[in-house]
Amino acid sequence: MTKTILKAHELRVEFGGVTAVDKVTIEAHENELIGLIGPNGAGKTTLFNLLTGVYKPTSGDVFIDNHDQLSPINQLSPYKRAQLGIARTFQNIRLFKSRTVIENVLIAMTAANKSYPIQAILRTPKFYQNEAQNRQKAMSLLEIFGMTQVADELANTLPYGQQRRLEIVRALATTPKILFLDEPAAGMNPQETAELTDLIKQIQVQFKMTIVLIEHDMKLVMAVSERLYVLEYGKVLATGTPKDIQNNPAVIKAYLGEEG
Amino acid sequence: MIIQQLINGMILGSVYALLALGYTMVYGIIKLINFAHGDIYMLGAYFGYFFLRVLHLNFFIALILSMAICAVLGMLIEFIAYRPLRHSPRIAVLISALGVSFFLENGMSYLFGSDKRSFPQAIETTQYHFGSLQISNIQIIIITTAIVLMILLNIIVKKTKMGRAMRAVSADEEAAILMGINVNRTISFTFAIGSALAAAGGMLIGLYYNNIDPLMGMTPGIKAFVAAVLGGIGIIPGAALGGWLIGILETMTQAVGLSNYKDAIVYAILIVILLLKPTGILGKNKREKV
Amino acid sequence: MAETLLKIANLSVNYGAIKAVRGIDFVVNRGEIVTLIGANGAGKSTILRTISGLEKVTDGTVIFNNQIVNHMPSEKRVRHGIVQVPEGRRVFPGMTVQENLQLGAFTVSNKSQNNSGYDTVYQQFPILKDRRNQDAATLSGGEQQMLAIGRALMAQPKMILLDEPSMGLAPLYIQKIFDIIQKIRDTGVTVLLIEQNANQALKIADRGYVLEGGKIIATGTGDELLSSSDVREAYLGG
């Protein structure tokens, strides 16, 4: 039986009287690729924010696998959750714009490495050694994603597709157990989307991690997901394999509206 | 005596409130701490001085004229020093505002000397006694003018087309554009109103304390800004509330014998309030969209 | 007979590194409902924002009422009759329903016209009349959408641009909104509609365009598109 990495139990959140996420229970297993779909405003991103700790739920619990045990993380702030193995990307790209590509990746490695400011200030040999090591790690990560060429470019000068890609690389640099991708294909052209599809598959294989994906591009979602959750009005409308979902009348209705 | 001190605080607070309104309106609409606002207050007093001393006009006519001129000046300052920086980093506009403030303070000092001038006593002071309470006609004029102007402002903001446009731009600039609102014109208008209120404050203070000087806007300027923040910057009733609160706080610290630490106490309370309510007393927390 | 009100020619729009719209052409005739459909990120909103002047044209032209409006400031376009109901409704939350409507009529100075504007809106949306002194923030999502549409109508537009009016609304309201859109057209206002809810949109539309990746990939009458597989593919990935 595959191990459960993350679990949300009856998660609910209200903003000023509006229930954005309503008693959502979901589970993600080890090395699983889950798609999270639903019409605009269905509460997908809000759910991400609840899981990653940006919002605190009104009720319900979030658990994450910690040394083979599911432990509750409701009270933890985002950075602590990240340290427990949650990584994410954002719908509207949030790169460190003034930094170079490699620096973006290095920043993501901060929490994992102990830093010694004194060494840095004195520029001891140890500091150079650590920096060289980190850079090498970052470079090899960039290499996997074919971004070594642009390692020293400023992040905000990259083409859009590359920026999306960098955001994913950066998230991976935290060596997460579970990766949340919030609309990674938004704003991409079909070719970029196709590349992204391959990339996501590659990540899952190569890094052996759980991926949860919000995406509107159904071609992509259907191609990569093993299992889908469909959200509507903050509730889970359906769950199942891509095939099931594509033929689920309730889902079709949610997407294309009443037919007839 | 407590009540007397409260009244004192209210009067002092009225002036802070008039100034804080200008800060808050400008902040609400373009997110700028307009450091030059206190200096408009000073200019208002100087124009009043000119109209009363040189032209011998009636106080209220002088008040309206001074408000009108400062309104135009406010728009001019916005046009020259802030508008070109509308899409620049906010701190650049802030420094530009500081520049304008230095310019006005020192320009006036250069032209007219930095010595105090006595403000013409256009209205003779008389005292009224109510039991042990005492209030002068000037004090009554200050409180009334402040309240009348605030009501007027409220009417402008609530009931007029321009006022609605102001609120719309401040709430959601893009949606306001989609209503056909000219944002530049609306911002100009905001500066005009804010500056007119500051000018009124300056003249009232001139009349009340009877002295004006080019640096008179510095301290009240900062205090009024603190008041605006305390009330929740960008919120019009918040400014009035903050102004009165600071006025009363200052008075009360003196009344209990802590005059040495007056400003320190005001700041300490401000910090505590901000820590409890990070966006000011009437402020609303806005979450960043993720 | 079909008189062109809006003509988009070879329009491209970039913001930053994103090429959101890549050389599209389409027309909207007077009195039509035209819908642009497509998945999220296909460039629909950008097109609407460009027509309203909120985004700069990178290349191509926007012609409204036989006039090139590429460089006309947004607020002036409202006076010329292009009025948008933005995505997410964007009502002014701290203001009352009535004040929101008054802002909608910002460009209308004629008082009697204005009054008739209220009459029409309140007739169209009786619920708004009941709530006219309530803050917009207290309205439900559907009511806010009605307010947003009502507010746009107050400007007496020649053409109304609707950006995802059904988004996030309960089914009951979705139906209402689509009914209202048809009524608006019947009063002589041209409608350009962006929808995710493709079926509903195509049902009421005279014509539609399907967008993907900033390009138009299919066009036809509402019924034609409804029965074509292109639409389904664009949405559900076939």
Added chain:
Amino acid sequence: MKKIIAIVVAFVVVIGGVIGFGMMKKTGNKTADIVKIGGVFDTSGNVSAYGQAEQKGANFAVKRINAAGGVKVDGKTYKFKMVNKDSKSDNTEAASVTTNLINNNQVNAIVGPVVTSAVQAAIPSATKGKTPVISPTAGADSITVQKNGTVQPYIFRAQFKNSYLGTKMAKFATDTIKAKNVIVFQDNSSDYGTGITAAFKKAYTGNIVETDSYQAGDTDFQAMLTKIKNKKFDAIVINGYYTEAGAILKQARDMGIEAPVIGPDGLGDPKLAEIAGNKNTSNVYYAAHFSTKALSTDAAKAFVKSYRKEYQQEPSQFTALSYDAVYMIKQAIENEKSIDKAKITTGLAKIKNFEGTTGKMTMDKFHNPKKSIVMVGVQNGKDTTATVVK
């Protein structure tokens, strides 16, 4: 690599240039027939009102001296020249300006700075540059004394020292006003206010009912006044400048507080009555060097007359003190028969029975002018009485 070579070459050329320039430069020959007086005045910033008044006084003195033919030393005539620099109400700037005047402008003596803390900041520069500095208005006792108790060799003042003022005011309050209970208001943003208060408290034998503080720039004193209004007191002592004192006076009188007001020379400005209103400026006594009504010396009479003619306004204590400071330098030059900085310094220390506009003065061994304090009484905004406090 080319760039590096280019930079090294450029550096060598620059250094060479500097050396060459340095070799050619002769030690600047001083213009021999001019006495340069440096003016360190805060003409911008928050004490600029006082700074501008003092700059005016010094400039006026120089103008009068030159109009009268300058100063004659051993048959040679020297003209005076003011070199004024702004210290923008900033102590660091005061130090910097002093250094600048001494080293770059090669002044013979300095008049200024305006306030105690600025003088304190200027002391090291003056000492290093061995240049006499005479502050018109700095009051703190300590500025002319070194830590070991000896005199600060290059620092002088034209002003009373604070402790002297405070002591005499206490005596006046007891002897003349017969005040047994007093209220003290002090400007606690400057040493002037707190220094005088400290001396007053020490010397005053009656009862101090209450001491309250305000800051320079404050305008509202309602709270302070309301608080004391119903207390029992015979006089109010305001230790500060006319700017705030005027406002206190107005607000107190408006409130119906009619008790006598006693203040130091900081109140001695025609603006006091302007700010408070003539009617309110009654029963006010301030320590004066000089009064437009009760004039103490011939020099004062002449000064006031010519000043009025020149500027169509009344001079203030600040202007007069600064005017005197320049004349004290002239006196020192005449006594020592030299315009040399060291000689001027000795000359200033030895000033005796100098007839200034602010009184007849003699320097004590700590460079404080000994002159008698005149408590000027004001009624209806006019100086009416003058009491010499022994």
Added chain:
Amino acid sequence: MDKAHIKYTLSWATLALMIVILIVVMTMFDIIGPYGLTTIVLIGINLIAAIGLNLIIGMSGQFSLGHAGFMAIGAYATALIVTAVPTIFGFIMSLFVGAMLSGIVALIVGIPTLRLRGDYLAIATLGVSEIIRILIMNFKFTHGPAGIFAIPSFVNWPLVFGMAVLTIIVVVNLVRSPTGRAIIAVRDNEIAAESLGINTTKYKVIAFVLGAVLAALAGGLRASFIQSVSPQDFTFMQSITILIIVVLGGIGSISGTVVTAIALGILDVILQNFGSLRMVIYAVVLIVVMLFRPQGLFGRSEFSLKKMLFDSGGNHDKDHSKGA
């Protein structure tokens, strides 16, 4: 340490040495007199304070208007300790104590207030700075408004020059380290940084405390150089003076801060002669610079010797020639 690093470090050291030689030669021939040296010292002191503020505002993105308060702590620590122990040891100890004290105050103040954003933080820090000043003004041991004077001087231009260079090295080295990268990450995008496991509060506080320490250092140096301190030296205007250096130079650019500190120092020298017109001119300069370079003279970019010396070809426009 590889060859490139050595080359790079050496070239900076050479540049510093060249400036020192230049100043020494100029003093030898009396081109720079005591006044010139005073100006150099004051520029150096402002520079240290400004780099501290740039670390807070530029690197960590926190808007502080309270720098004067921390300078005051350093200045008074030096004034009191050096007066009591007038030796070089006392002086060094005083700088250290001042820096520690200021750091501790910054820590206590920073942990709660750094939650505040933008202008709210600005006003809170302004408040803290004013509270510090008012306390100093009322405490007995700080000698009230008169302040402390006749402080023994241990400060001369080589010391300040050295300290300024040291400050630049420390800050630049820190910024180009994991810690510095984290600080900048928090500035660039707090939410993203947090999602990567970075404790945002911690890094904001680090920057704030270090900035306060540098401010205290500048304050201490100034107290000993001017040999007097008083509460009026540390008003709101002092914070503004330093803020202006940072913004004019370019928020987040150390080179910008250095160049602007020098430029404004020289401007000050010139403006001393303009009397009451002085601040009017200064004001116009401020407005004009902002209108034409809203991002500051340097924006966020840095002057790079590496690019200038070791890159061939490429036209770098930020190429200053130094010298007379």
